[in-house]
Structure formats: structure tokens, C-alpha cells
Amino acid sequence: SWFTGATSEGIALQFSRVDSQRSGAAHAVGLQVRLPLGTVQAAYTAASSDTGSAVLGWQLPVSRTLFLGFELRDGRSGRFRDGIYQRWLLNLSGSLGGQGVLLAREGGNTVTDISTTAILVAGAVGVALVATSGSDDVDNQLRFSTQHQAARNVLNGINPTSVSQNLEYGGWVYRNSDNSFSATEPIKGSVDSVNIGSPSRVPSGHATATYHTHGAYDPRYDSENFSHLDITINNNWKVDGYLGTPAGYFKFHHYLTGVITTLGTIAN
Numbered sequence: 001s002w003f004t005g006a007t008s009e010g011i012a013l014q015f016s017r018v019d020s021q022r023s024g025a026a027h028a029v030g031l032q033v034r035l036p037l038g039t040v041q042a043a044y045t046a047a048s049s050d051t052g053s054a055v056l057g058w059q060l061p062v063s064r065t066l067f068l069g070f071e072l073r074d075g076r077s078g079r080f081r082d083g084i085y086q087r088w089l090l091n092l093s094g095s096l097g098g099q100g101v102l103l104a105r106e107g108g109n110t111v112t113d114i115s116t117t118a119i120l121v122a123g124a125v126g127v128a129l130v131a132t133s134g135s136d137d138v139d140n141q142l143r144f145s146t147q148h149q150a151a152r153n154v155l156n157g158i159n160p161t162s163v164s165q166n167l168e169y170g171g172w173v174y175r176n177s178d179n180s181f182s183a184t185e186p187i188k189g190s191v192d193s194v195n196i197g198s199p200s201r202v203p204s205g206h207a208t209a210t211y212h213t214h215g216a217y218d219p220r221y222d223s224e225n226f227s228h229l230d231i232t233i234n235n236n237w238k239v240d241g242y243l244g245t246p247a248g249y250f251k252f253h254h255y256l257t258g259v260i261t262t263l264g265t266i267a268n
């Protein structure tokens with residue numbers, strides 16, 4: 001890891017790098033330019049192609065003691081669903097008995113300026129941690145806060161394919177080391193079965209549920225409900241089960257109680 005920077009009367013530029021054993025490195029660059037119409041400050045931090053953040057701020061002096069500030073913030077993380085955000089902030093600040101500032105000078109030697117420099121480096125550390133959230137390099141699946149969400153997401157995506165091909169698809173839902181939940185990529189099966197293997201095939205953590213689809217409507221099968229074999233497999237592995245049906249119902253089998261419920265609908 002390293003940090004470097006250069007400053008002059010009207011411009012300050014900083015670069016930093018934070019090394020991580022798992023994500024490689026996080027890089028951050030900060031720029032501040034003092035202009036006649038105010039001070040512009042920008043920072044960009046990235047740890048990988050799908051994890052990073054950017055901040056653009058502008059401070060306009062309204063009077064000797066009053067300042068108007070605007071900030072635009074953008075971030076992304078491919079490790080989490082809905083991992084993209086944008087935010088803008090408008091604020092007004094003043095001071096008594098001296099000149100107040102909303103934006104500190106990067107690379108300066110005052111307490112405020114030094115803290116701004118520390119924030120830039122801390123941002124690189126934070127992005128590096130987000131990029132490696134979870135603990136397994138090979139696990140790039142989306143993460144969800146609940147088991148239901150992980151199962152619904154994968155079934156909502158694969159059920160239309162299952163219905164159009166009249167083939168079953170299935171896989172595992174598992175709990176990650178950070179207590180989030182993910183689902184394995186769907187495995188293609190036949191018209192009336194799919195072999196998802198054992199729970200040990202999950203890339204991290206431990207399996208907590210199976211998921212599968214039942215293809216298209218077929219009068220030979222009771223495709224809208226869990227089969228006896230589906231329930232037996234869940235009970236044998238001591239995991240819950242999720243089903244996506246041809247009609248688009250999202251069903252859940254709780255193996256401890258044996259209760260089957262319909263949680264909602266999915267694409268079909």
C-alpha cells in the first residue's frame with residue numbers, strides 16, 4: 001500500500017493504493033481545484049471492474065461567512081443485488097468570526113485538511129473490503145439478506161426458460177460466511193427430474209435449501225406442487241425447498257414442520 005500527492009496554490013492531487021490479498025488492490029484518486037466561482041473537489045475509488053465509488057463536490061462562497069455546497073455521489077458493487085446507488089446533497093453553511101469551509105483542502109496540513117486526506121485513503125480501504133465481502137474468490141453470486149430472496153431471484157430468472165423448454169432446472173440456496181444468502185447457477189435437467197448433486201457443491205458457506213422448477217404444464221405430472229420425491233430429498237438433506245411452477249407460483253417447503261406455503265408469484 002502507498003500514498004502520494006502534490007499541492008500548489010490552486011490545485012491539490014492525491015493518489016493512494018490499498019493492497020488486499022483477495023481483491024488485488026483498491027486505488028483512489030482525489031482532486032481539488034480552487035476556481036474564481038468556488039472550489040471543486042472530486043474523488044474516485046475502485047477495487048475491481050464492478051466495485052467503486054465516485055464523489056463530485058462544489059463549494060460556492062455566497063459571502064465572507066456563508067457558503068453553498070453541492071455534492072453528487074455514485075457507487076456500485078457487483079457483490080450485492082441493487083448494488084448501485086446515486087445521491088446528491090445540497091447544503092448551506094456559515095461561520096461566525098472567521099471564514100468557514102465545507103470542503104477541506106486535500107494534502108493540507110490543518111486538522112480538517114489532514115482528515116480529508118485520511119477519508120480518501122479510508123474510502124479505498126472500504127471499497128477493498130466490499131470487493132472481497134464474503135471470503136471466497138470463486139464465489140461471484142449475488143447476495144441477499146434472506147433465503148427467500150435468494151431463491152426467488154434465481155427461480156424468477158430461470159422459470160421462463162424451464163417453461164419454454166419443458167425441462168426442469170434446479171440448484172442450491174446457501175448461506176455465506178457473512179450470513180447473506182446466494183443461489184448456485186441452475187442445472188439443466190430432464191422433463192421430469194433434475195440432479196442438483198449434494199450440498200457440498202455450493203461454492204462457500206453451507207447449503208440451506210434446494211430450488212427447482214417443473215417445466216411446462218404437462219397432464220402426466222402434478223407440476224403445480226412438490227412431488228413426494230422433492231419432499232423426501234429435502235428431508236434427507238435436512239434443508240428447505242423452493243419450487244417454481246409452470247403457472248408462475250413460488251412455493252416453499254419448510255422441512256422441519258413439513259408445511260408447504262405459496263410465497264407469491266414469479267415469471268413464467
